Each structure stands twice: as structure tokens, then as C-alpha cells.
Amino acid sequence: MVDFKKLSDCIDKKQKEFIERLRHAVEIPSVSAEADHRNDIFRMIDWTQHELESLGAKCEQIKNGKQEMPDGTVLDLPPVLFATLGNDKSKKTLCIYGHLDVQPAALSDGWDTDPFKLIEKDGKLFGRGSTDDKGPVMAWINAIQTLQEMKVEIPINIKFVLEGMEESGSVGLDDILIKHKDTFLSDVEFTCISDSYWLGKSKPCLAYGLRGLCYYCIEIAVCQQDLHSGVFGGTVHEGMSDLCWLMSQLIDADGTIKIEGINEQVAPVTDEEIELYKKIDFNIDDYRNDLKAHKLVSDDKVKILMNRWRFPSLSIHGIEGAFAGPGAKTVIPAKVIGKFSLRIVPNMEPKAVDKCVTDYLNKLWSQRKSPNQFKVYPTKGSRPWLADYKNPHYQAGAKAIETVFGTEPDYICEGGSIPVTLTFQELTQKNVMLLPIGACDDMAHSQNEKINITNYMDGTKVLAVYLMELGNCSS
């Protein structure tokens, strides 16, 4: 096993070089949502391939299809970058997933500095992608480079799957992974994803669960065209009135889901889980203050965390077809589409949830006795993901964290979905782990995204130790 002190020193000495690497990555504005930047994604992938090849990796760009943009133009999808480092049959193989595209960003959105320059300030590195997900991808490269320069033998084979469309729905990725189930992915023993965040600002963690998502539309059609409320108000049954009533019946004032049959599908909470939740380092007042929310649904830490990860939640997102602008418009919308979704948890299955939701709304609708046309339908469903956090793979992650931070990680879940996690688990049938390196206040997807220099450097150390620990791992 490599001496950690020596490893840590080597990494610290290279801080400037590692920051330059991230600077280079951030300066390529690889925004996947904007057609103008499509070429920058290709550039970002080429540049990353070059970095990986410098480590001796064998790279392959897997062609993806075409994408039709909302305005009708057709763009080439960026390829998925497959890289292989090491091909020793006696070693196990780790698959690392990351993404090279970023969310849109502009100074005019309220950034304090140019989002596509890496700005160092107060121990933080500001820039779009600094934490999501270019920082973690560069940290993997830093870790491997350091081990190589220390002439340490990495005890595993490493594969990378790096995509350029994550922030736009990972278009094409699942198809490519499915096609490579029996080739590139066939020998994968572990998958590790560093594309999430610590629960707080100081305590590292490992994540073993993600909620799934069931998204629904309720359509109410009144007539052919939008009507002027002055001319027609009082003569038609208005769709907004029906829709508001239906949506008011989804949850109680306290957030309890009123849809029959939903809560019954949730796996019972075990005592062991409660103990695990109790141990988690989480300050509920900080959480509320960060949100600037007036009050949370509970003051109890375990209840709030379980509400985020362990129980389903229902959110009403908005209405398509109604007036949504500023000011006053006196329209009676011809057709409105209410949108809401449920975050689902084990043992909920999207199909069973769909049935409860549509049955419930159909029943409400028949009570309403409105002459309007009504439709309710799911638009997408993804299952929750749950990994065995007692798997030796997690122990390797935990050991790496203990080595670097001197503390056990918290075992947490994420409330949102990272669909590729489930894809890797299902295709490899092996353990998948989420190993975040950024802090909870990194502002991914928001203005002034950053990664702390300490998180970037300690993250590089954790990843390096983790790679070494995997050698002792009998999954």
C-alpha cells in the first residue's frame, strides 16, 4: 500500500498544475443545452481524450446519433468517450462515469465573474463546471497521474465512460451503454460516480440511494381557442377552475400525499436505517437558513432527511397553456396542462404508481361533473436506486475517506435521480457507488458555481487512495 503522507505531499505539490488542468476544462464552454456551443463539447471531449492518453489510456469515441432542437435544427450529438487504462486479467476493473458538458451560464444571469474563466478567490475556484462535473473528472485524472508519477502500481484496471450530454438528458447514452453491455462493460466489477455533493460543507459522505421520478400531466380542454374573459366569462366552464381543484386534492396542507395507495407501497423503515440516519451530520437550522424558507415541514433531523430520501414527495410544478407572464392578461385558456411529479422510493414501481395516480384523478374527475375534456397521463417514470452500502466497494470508499479526513463518511442518499446510476447497476449487475468530492454549497446549476480548493485537492487524494484500496476489495 502506498504511504499516504507521501501521496498527500505529492498531490499538494502539484496543486498549481491541477488547478491549471481545471482552468483549461472550465474555459471550454461545453454547454449542452445551447446549439451554439455544440462544437465546444466536441472540443472538450477531444481535449479530455488527450489528457487520458497522456496517462496511457486507450481511448475510443463512440458515435452518438442526431438531436433535433426545439427550433427544428438538427445537431450531431457529441460522442461518448470510452477510455481503458490497464488490461491485466488478474485485476478487477473499475468503471468511472463523469460528464464533460455543463449547464448554461452568462454574466448577465448574475455571475460575479465570467463563468467560463476559472477565478480563484478566498480559497474557492469559481467557474461553470468547476464542481459539476469537470472538477471531479479532473480529480480522477490528477489522482491517476500522481500514482503513476510516484511509480505506484494501480491494483485495478480502470475504464472511463465520459459523456457530453448529461445536462440535456444524457441523450443517447443509455443506448450506447446497452450496446456495450457484453463488450466494454462486461468485465466491470465496480462503478464509481463522482457527480453529486456532500450533505454539508465539511463532512464527506458516500451515497447509496436515489429516489425515482414519476411525472404526470393533467389536461383539461374547454374549447378550441383561448377566450377573452370579458366577452365569454360566465358562459363556459373554465378549465383553470377544474385544474386548480384537481391539483388542490393531491396533497394536504402538511404535505401528506392524498393519492390512495401510494403510501402503502413504501418499504417499511427498519431500526437499522433509523440508526444510520441519526448518525448523519446534518444541521436542520443551517438547511432552513440556506433555503431562506420560512419553516420546514418538521424540526426533526431524521424526519427531514427521510422526507428527502426515504419517503415519496409530490410537487406541483406548474401549468402549461395558462397565462404565465408578468402583468395582467384577461384570458380564459382554451386548454391547460397541469404538471406534477412524485419522487418515488423502494418498493414503489412506476407502473403501480401510475395506476394509483390515474385511478385517483379519474375518480375525482367523475365527482367534478365538468363538461370539459379531461386526460391524465404519465410522461416519464424512473425507478429508485438503492445500493448495498455494506458491500466491500463501499468499504474501500469509506477507508479512503477515513485516510484523508480521519473520519468515517456519512452514508446518505440523494433525493433526485441520476438515471445512469441505475443503468450501470442493471447492465453490470455489480455494485455502484456515488463518491462526491464537492460541498453542498457549490451552487451547481446556479450562479457563481465553485469548488473549494480544499475539496478539489482532498478529493483528488480520496480518489487516489480509493483506487489503491480497491486492490484489497473482494466484491
Add this chain to the structure above:
Amino acid sequence: MVDFKKLSDCIDKKQKEFIERLRHAVEIPSVSAEADHRNDIFRMIDWTQHELESLGAKCEQIKNGKQEMPDGTVLDLPPVLFATLGNDKSKKTLCIYGHLDVQPAALSDGWDTDPFKLIEKDGKLFGRGSTDDKGPVMAWINAIQTLQEMKVEIPINIKFVLEGMEESGSVGLDDILIKHKDTFLSDVEFTCISDSYWLGKSKPCLAYGLRGLCYYCIEIAVCQQDLHSGVFGGTVHEGMSDLCWLMSQLIDADGTIKIEGINEQVAPVTDEEIELYKKIDFNIDDYRNDLKAHKLVSDDKVKILMNRWRFPSLSIHGIEGAFAGPGAKTVIPAKVIGKFSLRIVPNMEPKAVDKCVTDYLNKLWSQRKSPNQFKVYPTKGSRPWLADYKNPHYQAGAKAIETVFGTEPDYICEGGSIPVTLTFQELTQKNVMLLPIGACDDMAHSQNEKINITNYMDGTKVLAVYLMELGNCSS
């Protein structure tokens, strides 16, 4: 009195010339909502001034102020055109209001022909402004021109108030009218506005009432920034849930307003009114079919017409701050603003309505026990307008219609508001009448706006006879 047969023949002979006049007007794209066309409004006003001067009118362009557009650019507002024709102290003075600006229009919106060319097809004149409101303004000019060419003495003085911003909220008009209350408007005995439509396609009418409008916002603030439902769903009280519930309590499934104290403010319906409504030529099946509505709130003609004109109605227009686009977005909005309005009728006063609405919602909110921040406030209020349709002024309008069409007009109201109507009534303290010449299917504000050639020509005749009838009118 002029011989109607002779007048009618004279007008018919000039059909080509009158259509050319309207063609010229339509070809000036005086769109008030679009900065690019601001200069066209000035051109349209200059051209109309020239037409009026050819009739011998004394014209004055009353300077209006500046307008800040949503993008921050500042535009000059077009002047209001005042014209005076005749100054005989022994005659009464009629004030005619009309507008020279139009709604936006483009081929790409779905027009079958260029909206800024007057296209004659199947007895219809298609073009933006053909019926709203260039057609009626040109019909006034046609009428006066014909009487002059027939060497008939017009028994009244005529004043015109023609504006260029009606389709953009009549910016500045009220101020200008108020300033001229004791000068230009001081001797006005009657005001006539031809800027609305028949109730159907064949029966002419006079309108004596307009509903007022009270518009409200309900604001619910949850936290500082929009939240991701995966990460935060289940921990905060969601604003959309509060808002949908509040808005579901505004009206019943059958459209009854649930806000306490509103229905009590409505003036009792008299037997005479019911008789007037019963006589109105209105086919409820045609109305429903034109809307392509699945069902109306009633199958009874009088009930439907009273719901449009004689009773208040409440419409929920939409929500600002929530997700309103196509597709699926998993946002928990930080702050949502629900928008709804009431159309109000005599004897409702905006202030009293505001109090009922805010009291009712405040009471609901205290029942809700939500920790979110709540606010309800009115954004605008306009009073209903009601004229005395037994006034001799209306008899002059009715006689003109009987002379041209051989039938009594229907006496109707409009459900929407034309705020300038109330301004004229309040400033002159004299009778105001709405005398439409276009048909209900003229598609003002929509694609393929038209006026039927018969409506344009018969309208010109009605206006000419009305001008003559006013001579016998002791208001």
C-alpha cells in the same frame, strides 16, 4: 330630412371609392404594440387628418407623451387627433371616437393573405384593421362625404377624437381628454363609438352597457430561490399546493362565485330587463359551436346572455413564477403569483369588490395554516358602464338602423370593457352610445380579420342616417 332611397343610391354608387379609402387605411401597418411600426401610426394619423380636412374639418394633433417599451427603449407616443366639423351655436355637437392603430399581424401567424393588403373575396374585405377600427372610422368619413356631396345640411356639429394607441392600452388618452374637458369636450351633447360588433351575423344592435374589471394577484413565497424537487421535495411547504387550494375556493364547479359578499352587490334584475333579453336575436347552439365548447354553463338564452353582460364572472388566468413551458421540469417554484379577475356589473364598485376578495382570501389563508408568505392585492379596477338606452340619442341610432335594415336593433351589452366609454360619459356627463357596424365573426384581433362589404356599406348608410336623425334629437 334626406330621402333615404337617394342617400342609399349615392352611397352604393361610391362603393369602389369607399373600398379604396379603406384599402389605403389598411395598407398603413399602424401596429401600436410594435416599436418598428410606431412611425406608421404617425403616418396613419396624418393621412386621416388629410381625409378629414378634405371634408372641411379643422384638425389639431394633441401631443402625447413618451412610452417606455419593455426592452427599455423610449418611443414618442402618437398624438391624438381632434377634428371639428361645423361650429354652429344653434346645433348640438356629436363626438365620435375611433382608433387608427391595429393589432399586430403577420402572414406567419396563419393569415391566408397579407394582412396589410385589403383583399376582396366572397363579399368580404380581409385585412388587419378592416373591422377594428379602420373600417368604422372610414365609414364615418364616407357618410359625411356623401351627405356633403348630396348638398344636405348636416343638422349637428361633429367632433372626432381619434387615437393611435387603443390596442396598447390607450396610453395617454384619458389625460388628454381630462385636460380638454372644459374646452374641446365642453359642448359635446352625444358621444358615439363604433368599435364593437353585432351580437350575431345579421341583426344590427346598439350597446348600452359594459362590464368593469377587477384584477387580482395572490402571491405565495416559499423561499429565496427555485428548488429542485428531487433534492428538496418533502421538506418545504410548497407554494403551488397552497395556491392551487386557494384558487380552487374561488368558484364552484358550476361557476358560482364563492367569495362572500360579491353576489349581494349585483343590482336586482328587473322584469323589463328580462323582456329586453328575451327579445334579443341570439342562437345559443351557434354560439357554442363557434367556440367548439363541449357544453355551456346553461342552455337558456337569457341566462347565457345575462352571464355575459348582467352578472359578474370570475376567471382564473394563470400563474406567474411556476413552470409554464412544454415538457417536464422538476422545479419547486420559490414564489408563485396566481392571477384571477372578476368582471363586474352595476352596482358593484371596485373598492367594495376588493374588500370582499381580500377579506375572503385572508380568511382562507388563516385556515390553511401554511408557514409560507401570503399576499393578495388588486392590480386594477375599472367600473362597469351603463347608459340609458331610452335616451333620445339611442332612438336616433335605432331609427337609423330601422331605416337601413327595416328592423329594430337589439339592445345589448358587452362583457368586456372599453374604458374610454366611461371616460366620455364622466367628462361630458352626457349620453354615450355604442353603434357597431361589423358582424360577430369579423375576427378582430385574430387571423383573417375582415369586414363584410355589406356591413361596410350598410354601416356607412346607418351612420349617415344617424347623423341626420340627431337633428331631431332633444337629449
